[in-house]
Amino acid sequence: MTGTEIALIVIAICIVISIIIFIGSWLIHNKHLRLVKAHSELYNELIKLNKSYNFYSDIKSQYNFYEVCSSKRKLDCLSLYDVLLSKIECNYIYFKNLLICIQKNRQNYELYCKQYNKLSSKINERETKSLKIKFKTFKRIENKLYIQSKLNPQISTTIYIKASYTSPKGRNSYSKYRTFQYTEVVKAYNDYNRLKVQKQEYSYKVKIERAKMSDSLRYSILKRDGFKCQICGATAQEGAKLHVDHIIPVSKGGKTVASNLRTLCDRCNIGKSDKIE
């Protein structure tokens, strides 16, 4: 036998021994794993705990939204936070459900973690001896299972917003983007709701204020103003149609009270529209 042949045989033997050791230790590890899974109170309590919790699983870690601008100037002036607000408005139910699911996951996860942290190993050396496994090995595998089996639900998300403008014929392309963290998304959602309530309250107030204009109030203002337009002096006899007008418009906070009312002909009234004089 040559030296090369001997070297090859030695290498082959080494490889075979390594494979045997590898398979052997893999089998032993699997046996230990099964043993620990079957006898660890910590592991079995954790599995029971995991089964008692239901987390929403269809929450993504990020949602992407895109906005296309019609000009470069619009893109430059665009606030991505306002885009986020408009996306919330357009997909309100979607955002609402998403945030409710995350909120529920967060609450449940907090409870889950408290219970998870209370779990502890109860195995002792005497028991491991009867199971024919080293105490240290049992503890090591048990601890690994305890960490690996902890549930990891989605308790947050981010919203990525990208706005872009492409010049005609696609010569130039501009864009800007921002990723909103979960707390920012919650803030935007709350801001949107606050704005919505304010708008509703405002339109309700306007409605109430307009309803205060009764026939008798209208007549008393016409009479006070001598049945004349307070801008051009036109009268009904001259063919002018007279209106009672709010000096400060209701839409700008004006009240339906005599001091804020005046008689205007329809021409002057149209010219005035919602201007405050």
Ligand SMILES: [Zn+2]
């Ligand atoms: Zn007039």
